[in-house]
Amino acid sequence: MTPPDDFAALALDDDPGVGAESSAAQQVLRRVFGYDSFRGDQREIVEHVVGGGDALVLMPTGGGKSLCYQVPALVRPGVGVVVSPLIALMQDQVDALSALGVRAGFLNSSQYPDERRAVEAQFVAGELDLLYMAPERLRLESTARLLDQGKVALFAIDEAHCVSQWGHDFRPDYLGLSVLHERWPDVPRIALTATATEKTRDEIIQRLDLGSARRFVASFDRPNIQYRIEPKNRPDRQLLDFIRSEHSGDAGIVYCLSRNSVDKTAAFLSENGITAVPYHAGLDNGTRAANQSRFLREDGLVVVATIAFGMGIDKPDVRFVAHLDLPKSVEGYYQETGRAGRDGLPSTAWMVYGLNDVVQQRKLIDSSEGDAAHRRQLQLHLDAMLALCETVSCRRTQLLAYFGQPGLPCGNCDTCLTPPQSWDGTVAAQKLLSAVLRLERERGQRFGAGHIVDILLGKQNPKVQQYGHHELKVFGIGTDLRDGEWRSVVRQLLAGGLLAVHGDYGVLTLTEASSEVLFDGRRVPLRREPERAAKPVRAAKAGKSVAADLAPVDVPMFEKLREWRAATAKEQGVPAYVVFHDATLREIAARKPASLADLGSVGGVGENKLAKYGEQVLEVLTAGR
CATH class of the missing domain: 3.40.50.300 (P-loop containing nucleotide triphosphate hydrolases)
Structure with missing residues (x-):
């Protein structure tokens, strides 16, 4: 069994x-x-x-x-x-x-x-x-x-x-x-x-x-979960496309950093035909409890939440966990993504990640409570998370290595399915760091990533004109890369500690390591994103996988058993998995036991459930034959 x-x-x-x-x-x-x-x-x-x-x-x-x-x-x-x-x-x-x-x-x-x-x-x-x-x-x-x-x-x-x-x-x-x-x-x-x-x-x-x-x-590996991280570009639309194309009708959890983002994302999904509810500490207790109860008891509901949601959720059929903001640590990421696929069936851990995530997390660390040692610890957590995002190797092996466990390339994460290229970004890094250096030394000024990229691309916009930055020697020296590529360079330099974020406005400053690139010949290998995000490649489409290991002739019986379970769970006011897990129903559908004794040998059918539900299950089997 x-x-x-x-x-x-x-x-x-x-x-x-x-x-x-x-x-x-x-x-x-x-x-x-x-x-x-x-x-x-x-x-x-x-x-x-x-x-x-x-x-x-x-x-x-x-x-x-x-x-x-x-x-x-x-x-x-x-x-x-x-x-x-x-x-x-x-x-x-x-x-x-x-x-x-x-x-x-x-x-x-x-x-x-x-x-x-x-x-x-x-x-x-x-x-x-x-x-x-x-x-x-x-x-x-x-x-x-x-x-x-x-x-x-x-x-x-x-x-x-x-x-x-x-x-x-x-x-x-x-x-x-x-x-x-x-x-x-x-x-x-x-x-x-x-x-x-x-x-x-x-x-x-x-x-x-x-x-x-x-x-x-035990091993921390969850082989049924596919890990994917994509460049952030209109995250709400990316999330909608992801759910529609891969997880339509599936239960899922979407994590956002702020309550405002949670509310907006839940509303956006609902407006576009995805049944979604918010969950965060700003909601009244009744609403939070009702939304959590719906998630546990309804099929196909999406909860958009802050990290306050999900710990201890014993819902086996969560088919995806999505992150619209960068988690603060690998531990948090692993804990949150682990809420997908508890039943062992194919599931997805999907995240979008961009430059602003890095800037925002660095600012949160700078403004956090606690002493310098605490902030250093937070920085180490973030550095490990950024390394997972920027890796050119298998994400699963990187994740396992963080917890001190070995692993081989899995063939079921985005970097395995569509391997990114690495390129020598030393010259690009020198150009960008030079722009930051000249602004600081020649003008006594600091700016955010967007303005510095505009200078490198030679954009004659009002802000560049206002500050006279078109007169800098670095103006227009970066036209060999596109805007998005420069933002990727900035993000990776921040991730590698070659650049820093300072103050409430997220201005860029140099670090001690910056001089190694500018003056000491340090090489800077960078990750180049694939031309398009990796398409899911799996043995079974996640959204339809609950019956994936059944013979086609057994699928109708499986669906009848699920209908019976849904009605029974609703009548008793409990989540469906409290009656039986999908795996148990799949085995019943495949074996079609003809007696209580046979049914009792199915995995997940203990004495109490056999006595409580046995006759009903046999009736469903008899009616479906």
């Missing part, structure tokens, strides 16, 4: 070396989740935590992190306490577990007092298997006293990278979670995240007092 990516598995041998605890975990996996075997490191992690060991687990989004604490919580005596920053999603997480027959609850500020007291009573009485709570709740003495009254099976610290103080998703309340080890030293802890460099891993270990924890680091 082929389970979806969240619970996909490699074979688990029933050898004599597997003990009773592992056997119990295996039974839970089959009975509750409907799968015969664990995936990759899952078995080893589960055995370690079931045995009482602490663990730090790094797995990509969709790699099955949740099983690593859910199964041990169901095997060990007591209740698994899950620390999560995702208050708005706890209800959906609990609904998904309840559909599997798992006794789950949550405690957070969204509940009425009576609701909280009911969940607390269930915990004390041992009537829960898993209890979700936000990190700030664990800092309350009343919560600590509550946990002392019951039996805690384990502590799972989800999104553990939030403890990194200068990371991309810092949550101050995570700094207090070292109290778990201090107050409950005998309870195993498992910290989980999808994004962490070696430095961030060390920080997680140190701040959470996990010095004795075993580290489990």
